[in-house]
Amino acid sequence: MLRLVTLDVTNTLLKFSRPPGEQYAAIGQLYGLNANPKKLSEAFRISFKKHEKEVPFYGASSIGWQNWWLNVVADTFRKADCPADDDTLKKVGYHLNKHFSHGGAYELIDGSIPLLTRLQSKSLKIGAVSNFDERLDSILIQKMMKFAVTLYENISKTRKLFSKASESISFNAKRYNPGINPPRIVYWTKSVNNVYSPFMPFSTSNIILRSSFLMFCGNQNYLKHRLDSREQKANSNKNKMLYFYPFFALALFQSKKDEEEEKSLESELIMIIKRGVLAIQRAELNKAEQLLHVALKSAQDTQNHQAITYIYDLLANVAYQREEYVKAENLFKEVLKRVLADGMAPDDNAVVEISLKLASVYASNGDYEKAVQGFHFCIGTQEGKIKKYGEANVDEDTTLLWAMSMDWYARFLLNLQKYELAKKHFIKAYEMSERVQGLNHPQTAVLLNDIGSVCSLQKNYAEAISYLERAIDAAKQSDSPDLGSFYVNLGAVYLQQGMLQEAELNCKTGLFLAKKSKNVEGIEEATACLTEINSVKSENPKK
Structure with missing residues (x-):
């Protein structure tokens, strides 16, 4: 039973009413500072990330x-080439602190009011859970909530933040009898990788929803869903966290009459789709396809247009993973036709995402002309939006989708042995990933590894080692499951140079890490590397 809905705030319910640079410039002018708003926006983004990392x-x-x-304010103005004395910057900072403490600095994202109204009509407890400082309490949106919990006030992070959220409505799973499912909580956020990702284990019955579902509350168009770039790569590690896409929320917002009339059919359809998505995440692709075809028949029988589109997209991804490229092409084209017919803009991120998958399908089919056209469309469309609004003013999905398009195009070029051009695009993808x-x-670690791999193919071994060592350092910090593979790649570079001792050390480290993480592919890579090293040793005993 659904009892609680928590929503992230920044870019889920609220966004800046004007770009930060414009608001900083307006306040700065009151104190005699004349700074370029665009420069301030870019400087703000850099300063924020710097201080977020340092403190x-x-x-x-x-x-x-x-x-x-x-400190962020002072650093922002200095980086924007607007020098001022410390006293003036402090006054501007105090003014901006007060300015961003009230609702005038923000505006509601389209769909927020209908969403909150519909949630309240269901008698659900609604709260805000955000990576924000304590000013969240004074911002207007909090008045619509039963409570607000911030990361600032709950510095221990992880489960404590969401434990506090559930405690705020006076219930906890432990109060329920054994064998009875605990109340379901929906965590609503713009970016799953932001505040929410560590908290899914809090209860297996809880759901994370991407905020793109907000568009459903304002209109009945296709519900966009985002896949993390790692999930979209062929042969990539499967994400262990199951992201329940916005379609599943349909059952939460039916009217009472609809619930009574369609409860059985809708519940069955949603459950089948959930099982299909779970099967995809577990790489049980035959099972996934069977389940999704059952779901498709049910959606067609009930004329559930949105569900049909969503299932087609899932089936297309299954076909792509199974290397059934003709089937994948037809399904992706059908999805694209349906979303465009529903009124989605041709430059919408969802359209670009589908087009990127199609370009990859063309590449896999050997239709290189269509593949290049597709990759150029995706890169050009995203670049157009970034140039039009400025990188600091577009959402994270837009910039990361541009980086992913660069990444996929680089892999395509790499397969064509266009190493220098591939390297150029990998570097652009890496730079964006690092910034965002x-x-x-x-x-970011994966992209550093990819650049190092290209350098190795170009026989630029010193540069390859540098990039691979940076990839290893980054992977260590993020506990990346690819860390073992990076060590093996580094070992392979040393092997190419005949440095057998260094090669063996890195490949053994890679094997150890692969076994520790039960990474079968990593174990095979490391074993192959060590076998090659032993072969070289036997041929050249002195080495």
Whole structure:
């Protein structure tokens, strides 16, 4: 039974009413500072990430959020080539702290009011859970909530934040009798990798929803879903966390009359789709396809247009993973036709995402002309949005989808042995990943590894070692499951140079890590590397 819905705030319910640079510039002018708003926006993004890394959680355990933001403000103006004395910057900082403490600095994202109204009509407890400082309590949106919990106030993070959320409505799974499912909680967020990702284990009956479902509350168009770039790569590690996509929320927001009339059919359909998605995550592709075809028949019988589109997309992904490229192509085209017919803009991120998959299908089929056209469309469309609004002002999905398009195109070029061009695109993808996700994000580490691999193919061994060592450092920080493979790749570079001792050390480390993480592919890679090393040793005993 659903009892609680918690929502992230930033970019899920609220966004800046104007870009930060414009708001900083307006306040700065009151104190005689004339700064370029665009430069301020870019400087703000850089300063925020810098201070977030150096003094995490808004200085909760050290200098406090007020001083933390004063430092960000001062750093932002300096980086925007707007020098001022410390006293003036402090006054501007205090003014901005107050300015961003009220609702005027923000505006509701489209669909927020209908969403909250529909949730309230269901008598659900609604709360805000956010990576925010303690000013969240004074922002207007909190008045619509039963409670607000911030990471700043709960510095221990992990489960404690969500434990506090559930305690706020006076229930806990432990109060329920054994064998009875605990009440379901929905965590609603813009980015699953942001505040929410560590908390899914809090209860296996809980759901994380991407905030793209908000568009459903304002209209009945296709419910967009986002796949993490790692999930979209062929032969990539499967994400162990199951992301329940927005379609599943349909059952939560039916009217009472609808629930009475369609409860059985809708519940059965949603359950079948959930089982199909679980099978995909577990790489049980035959089972997934069977389940999804059953779900498709049910959706067609009930004329559930949105469900049909969603299931087609899932089936297309299954076909792609099974290397059934003709089937995947036809299904992706059908999904694209349906979402465009429903009114989705041709440059919408969801359209670009499907087009990127199609380009990859064309590449796999050997239709290189269509593949290149597809990759160029995806890269060009995302670049157009970034140039139009500025990188600091577009959402994270847009920038990361651009980086993913660059990454996939680079892999395509790599297969064609266009090493220098592939390297160029890998580097662009890496630079964006580092800016948006951080140096130690698993995807950033993967891209560093890919650049190193290209350098190795070009026989630029010193450069290859440098990139691979950086990939290893980043992977260590993020506990990446690919760490063992990176060590093996580094060992292979040393092997190519005849440095057998270094090669063996790295391949053995890779084997140890692969066994520890039960990474079968990693174990095979490391074993093959060590076998090759032993072969070289036997041929050249002195080495």
